[in-house]
Amino acid sequence: MSSRDQTAAAILASVAMACDGALVGVALAFVAAQTWAKYHRSSAALGKIRRAPSARVADLREILLSSDEESSSSGSPSMSSGDARLVVVRGEVQTRWSPGSKNSGALVSQGSGERAVIVQRTSTCLYSEWRGIFGWSIDLHALFAKTWKEQHSSSLRTVPFVLVDDGYWPHREYVNVTLEGSTHPLPLTTVYHQLLPVQATTYTFIQAMFGHGYPVALLDEEKILPVGKEITAVGLCSWNGGVLEMKSSDDLPCFLSDLSKSEMEADLTLNVNILLWSGIFLGVLSMGILGYAVRRNWRRFKDWRSRRRLRSESSPSEGEEPNDAEEEESGEVPDGALCVICLTRQRRCAFIPCGHRVCCFPCAAAVKRDSSPKCPVCRQDAPNFVRIFDS
CATH class of the missing domain: 1.10.287 (Helix Hairpins)
Known part of the structure; x- marks a missing residue:
C-alpha cells in the first residue's frame, strides 16, 4: 500500500x-x-x-367477472388501476401471431438460432491490474476510477407476446403481457457466452508499466426468453378492449419468474x-x-x-478574606492537613452531615456547587459545609 x-x-x-x-x-x-x-x-x-389467486389462463375471465360482481353487490367502487386485480398466472410464452402465420413475429437468437420474444446482448470489458515495473501499487483513486468507468454495453430487443395454457396453439384464451414501465428482472436464459481476448497495444503496455488497469478480454453474452418456455406472471390483470392484459406492479419484487x-x-x-x-x-x-x-x-x-471549576477557584476569590490567604500562604502545612482535592491548601471546611474535615474552602465550595455534592471521603451526600477556624 x-x-x-x-x-x-x-x-x-x-x-x-x-x-x-x-x-x-x-x-x-x-x-x-x-x-x-x-x-x-x-x-x-x-x-x-x-x-392473490393462482389460476390458469382459461380461468382469468371467471376470476375477473367474480370480482366485478362482488364489488357491484357490495356497492364498493372498482379498483383504481382500470378494474385490475392482482393474480398469479402460470403459462407458456407465445408470440401474438395469426393462426395462418405460426413462424412469424418471433426474434431469432444469433448465438443458438432459437426463436424468442426477448433477446438481450451484453458486452463486458474485463480489466486486469498488477504491480508495475517501478514497484508502484494501485492507489485508492485508481480503484474508484475503475469502478466509475463504463465497462459494459447492453441492448434489449422485445416483441409483443402472450401467455397461454400448455397445449396446442392457437389457443382461444390468452393474456397479453405488457413490459412497459416494468423495471423488474426478466427470467432470461443464457444461450451464448464467449470470452474474446483483447490484443495488446502500445498504450496497454504503458498502462501495465505504471500499474494501472488495462483491458484483457471482452465477454459477449446473449440471453433470451424462448418461445414455449413456461413462466409465472405476478401482476395486475385487467380488461383492455375485450382482451386480458397483464401489467407489472411496482409494489412487488418480481413480475415474470421461473418460480411457481x-x-x-x-x-x-x-x-x-x-x-x-x-x-x-x-x-x-x-x-x-x-x-x-x-x-x-x-x-x-x-x-x-x-x-x-477547580482551576478557576484555585486562586482566592474576590469575597475571600485577606487574612485567610495570608494564613494559608504563611508557614508550612502540618502533615495530614492538606486538602484531599487540590493538595496545596490546608483543610478548613467540614461537610454536613458527615462532619469530615478534608477540604479547603475553594474545593469545598466547588463540591457544594456540583449537581450531586458528595463527601470526597465517605461519598455521603453533603449538601452543605461549615468553615472551621483554629483558635
Whole structure:
C-alpha cells in the first residue's frame, strides 16, 4: 500500500472512530433503518402474493367477472388501476401471431438460432491490474476510477407476446403481457457466452508499466426468453378492449419468474426473515455504540467542567478574606492537613452531615456547587459545609 493509501486509510479510521465511534453508530443506524424499510416492503409484497389467486389462463375471465360482481353487490367502487386485480398466472410464452402465420413475429437468437420474444446482448470489458515495473501499487483513486468507468454495453430487443395454457396453439384464451414501465428482472436464459481476448497495444503496455488497469478480454453474452418456455406472471390483470392484459406492479419484487407461487412465497419468506433479524441486530448494535459514545462523552464533559471549576477557584476569590490567604500562604502545612482535592491548601471546611474535615474552602465550595455534592471521603451526600477556624 502506498503512502497516500496509508494516509487515506488513517484519516478514514480516525473519522470513523471520532467521538468514541459515534459516526459508526450513526452509519449503522442508517443501515438498520434501510433494512427495516426493505423488511416492511418485502412483508407487504409477501402478503399480497399470498392473497392473490393462482389460476390458469382459461380461468382469468371467471376470476375477473367474480370480482366485478362482488364489488357491484357490495356497492364498493372498482379498483383504481382500470378494474385490475392482482393474480398469479402460470403459462407458456407465445408470440401474438395469426393462426395462418405460426413462424412469424418471433426474434431469432444469433448465438443458438432459437426463436424468442426477448433477446438481450451484453458486452463486458474485463480489466486486469498488477504491480508495475517501478514497484508502484494501485492507489485508492485508481480503484474508484475503475469502478466509475463504463465497462459494459447492453441492448434489449422485445416483441409483443402472450401467455397461454400448455397445449396446442392457437389457443382461444390468452393474456397479453405488457413490459412497459416494468423495471423488474426478466427470467432470461443464457444461450451464448464467449470470452474474446483483447490484443495488446502500445498504450496497454504503458498502462501495465505504471500499474494501472488495462483491458484483457471482452465477454459477449446473449440471453433470451424462448418461445414455449413456461413462466409465472405476478401482476395486475385487467380488461383492455375485450382482451386480458397483464401489467407489472411496482409494489412487488418480481413480475415474470421461473418460480411457481409456492416457491415465490418460500423465497420471500426467507428474505423477510433475513431482513428482520438483520434489522434487529444492526439496530441493537447501533444503539449500543451510540449509547456508549454518549456516556463516554458526557463523562468527559463533566470531568472537563470539574477541572475548569477547580482551576478557576484555585486562586482566592474576590469575597475571600485577606487574612485567610495570608494564613494559608504563611508557614508550612502540618502533615495530614492538606486538602484531599487540590493538595496545596490546608483543610478548613467540614461537610454536613458527615462532619469530615478534608477540604479547603475553594474545593469545598466547588463540591457544594456540583449537581450531586458528595463527601470526597465517605461519598455521603453533603449538601452543605461549615468553615472551621483554629483558635
